[in-house]
Amino acid sequence: MKLRCPLCGREYSEPVQRCECGEPVEFETFHGEPYIGKSVWERFYDFWPVEPVLEFSLGEGDTPLVKSRLGEELGIKLYLKNETVNPTWSFKDRGTFLAMSYALKAGYRTVGTVSTGNMAASVSAYASRFGLKAKILVSESASEEKLKAVGAYGGDVIRVHGDYGRLYFESLKLGEKLGVYFINSDNPFRIEGYKGIAFEIAEEVSPDYVLIPTSSGGLFRGVAKGFIELYESGLIDNLPKLIAVQAEGCSPICRAFHEGEEKVERFENPKTIAKAIANPYPPSGNAVLKLLREFGWECVAVSDEGIRKAQERLAREGLFVQPASATGIAALEKLDLPEGAKVVSILTGSGLRTLKEAQTGKVMECPLEGLEKCLR
Ligand SMILES: Cc1ncc(COP(=O)(O)O)c(C=O)c1O
Ligand SMILES: [Zn+2]
Known part of the structure; x- marks a missing residue:
């Protein structure tokens, strides 16, 4: 077992969770080849730091990649990685x-x-x-x-x-x-598990851009590591451009990125409808900042209004997600993507978890005697 701090470079052979410098540690980069198998755990067996205990799997991963109609309107090829269908909806x-x-x-x-x-x-x-x-x-x-x-x-x-x-x-x-x-938001094993999202995307398309709702930064780091390992293993020809998406009302990583700060500072008075991505002091913030700069990636903050609109737009395509998960689609308005670009947006969690905040559709009251009229 070999772990390394991406910020200061210290190495550890014990499964620690954080470096002495306070930053998160991560596993060495894995290389390998894919196999035939039923689950992502089996097909990418070479890439996990621990043997997955498949007898206790609940069927996580291997989620659908859905082509979105919205892409045609925007002149891009848009795919939605539907993570809402995982066993506990995210x-x-x-x-x-x-x-x-x-x-x-x-x-x-x-x-x-x-x-x-x-x-x-x-x-x-x-x-x-x-x-x-x-x-x-x-x-x-x-x-x-x-x-x-x-x-x-x-x-x-x-x-x-x-x-x-x-x-x-x-x-x-x-x-x-x-x-x-x-097993907190950026536990090193948790981040390894998220690599499967990159592996599965690469099995179906070679995206130019991947939009990632970002809070603590664990998901972003996992997807990034997945693509990097595929690239270094010679399994993909290009690294996609990863875009961290935050809510304007709580966007400590985007703020530090755009203001050229070296470290992510606590975001005071966070306020957004995207509660699942409202960590004001992200434990993997500095690690994400480093990745963004190293690879020339991007960070985009979106408004609550844009998030609501995106949530509604996705629901009209049959995908009901929580506000945090609609941020990738909200970001499309703010990005000037080239015609025909292949874009994947990760729909991270289900709208069923945030039903209270959901916009409800209209319900028409109808007496049975008047049903014919109601149906017209
Ligand atoms: C629905 C949803 N999307 C995105 C994220 C962001 O993940 P991370 O905290 O790893 O950046 C979270 C985290 O809780 C989440 O619940
Ligand atoms: Zn360190």
Whole structure:
């Protein structure tokens, strides 16, 4: 096992989660070849840092890549990577499954996470599937609607009163002391699991651009690492241009990127409807910033109004996503993409998780006697 800090270069042979310098660590770059297999775990067997425990898979990954009609209107070829169909409705399941495979092999009996929505449900579900206990730490502001979905799987939900930003680091420290393996947003195994998104995209198209809703930066780092490994393995000819998409009301990475800052600073008073990507102090912010600059990639911030419009537009094509997941489509308006460009937008999570905030369609009341009139 070899891990490296992408910021300071320190190396580790133990499965630590963060470098002494405070930044996240990541696994060495894997190289290999694809095989014939049913799941992405089998087809890209050479690329995982731990053997996936397939008997406990819930069928995460291998999600559809859907050609969008919107692309024709915009003069591009637009594909939607539909991660909403994962077992607990978001891409998080890919990372949760791989990290939990490690936790099980390493002998942990209890796992945990710090989240309020998608990741909480994912870790809670997979802990039950793997026969492990789960400690889900949530913020004071976590909604009842979301917590119900977490508790349903059987994990212990703990509402923590205090600075939510500090909770991430506190959980790793206490987890180590108490033998609880915390699978937070940029856990190194979680990031490896996200590479599958890049692998599956590359099996179907060679995109020029990939739009990635970004909060902590874990997803962005995973998709980037996946494409880089394919490129270095000689399996793709070009690296796509990756675009990190944030909500204007909480865009610490885009701000640092455009203002030429060396480090990502905390974003004060975050406010956006895209709550799932509203981490004001992203733990992988600096690592994402480095990737953006190194590869000449881009960061785009989109308005709540643009997000709402994009969410509605996607629903009109049969894809109901949460506001955070519509940000990639909202970003299209702000990007001047060349005619015919091949673009993939990752639809990260389902709209069913944020039903309260959803715009409801009209309901027509109709007496049975008047049904004929109503149908006209
Ligand atoms: C729906 C959705 N999209 C995107 C993201 C961004 O992922 P990351 O925090 O790894 O940047 C999240 C993270 O919680 C999410 O829940
Ligand atoms: Zn370091």
